[in-house]
Amino acid sequence: MLLEKIKTPGLSQLSYLIGSGGRAAVIDPRRDCEIYLEKARAAGLEITHIFETHRNEDLVSGAATLSRETGARVLHGPNSAGDVVYAETTHEGDCFAIGQLEIRVIETPGHTDDHLAFALFDSAFPQTAVGVFTGDALFVGDVGRTDFYPDRKEEVAGLLYDSLQKILALGDQAIVYPAHGAGSVCGAGMAEREFSTLGHERLNNPRLKVTDRDAFIRAKLEENHYQPPYFRLMERVNLEGGAPAPRVGMPRMLSLGDVKDANADHIIDVREPMAFATGHLPGAISLPVGMISAFAGWFIEEGDSLVLVGSDHEQLASAMEHLVRIALDNVVGGYVGVVPAAAQGETMESIPMVGTDTVEQRVSGKANAWTLLDVRAADERGEAAIAGSRHIYVGELNKRWRDLDKDESYTLMCASGMRATVAAGWLASKGFEHLDIYLGSMGAWQAAGH
Incomplete structure (x- = not known):
């Protein structure tokens, strides 16, 4: 038997290859899907099934491409916001044999309406689940976001609560196989650890410790999440199947x-x-x-x-x-x-960096026509902020740069200076000339005793 996790850096996406008896299945494949073919062939397995926990918002699914390559069936949940043209619809109670392994389908709406979890059983020991592929319903240390249906906020938060109870009913022994790890935009509280059990999560996951349904709903409604514009592109592409990934490698080199x-x-x-x-x-x-x-x-x-x-x-x-x-x-x-x-005399642009002393002087001196612009997430700012600073999340500067005055001076800050540099570069590309970056940002500010 084989169960292998394939992690996609950057997105912190986790997909899985399982196999037994010469057959294999892939759960939530990424767009550049050669890795699943290579690993299956190396293990002498034929990919016969592809399972999608939900229609992804943050990456392109590789299910359609992998199906074309292998002839494997693609299984997707009901209640999608459109027809997933490359997939069959599967429902709660459906079972699929992968050699000695068995996948049992559980409908788990909440994160999305079409969300599924897949319980993994060993047919030689069928009484209890070995594990469960939880998609974006349950993570290690967190649960799925429920902000994709703003007109149904309370309803979908309640649906997620109910879905989590169904997953937990599989038993404390079941290993948790989520679709994302720490660093993903799909959750803010995920643990750095990518291995857990339902029993461990029941005891330690802050959201699972909220056992009252109404209290869980209130907690979910208080969360703050951002939705980049490309989420809509991902949702559309993952209905249509999308074009195969271009060959990933070096771009054409330019002078x-x-x-x-x-x-x-x-x-x-x-x-x-x-x-x-x-x-x-x-x-x-x-x-x-x-x-x-x-x-x-x-x-x-x-x-x-x-x-x-x-x-x-x-x-x-x-x-x-x-x-x-x-x-x-x-x-x-x-x-x-x-x-x-640059050494040959080509014109370059630069953005100065400033330290805590400079920021302190500007804040205490109430510098004219100067703004300390905090581009962290709202949750971060809620925990600590520099008095007098203005807040615009870095991503929302894609449109809100128009709210700023190009004649004013701005110092960009975040937690360390990384996102501040992204923000400063974007503003500079829009014609802002009076910019600098607070190197170390909130980390440096607090290290100085503030």
């Missing part, structure tokens, strides 16, 4: 002249924030490789053409992987020559 001639919608600098702030191509925006999955979908629209700027080829290839998985992959090419170009 500096090619970059200028490309007239791309965005020049995306994927280097580290300090490198970007020190010197970048005019008009470029900052999206470090590790932040692409979380923030590209706020600033890049479907079909936008992109030029990637990196420190090396490996960085460009990694950026391509992240973009392909969220279908923002209209990449004209990549460029790695920022430092040599």
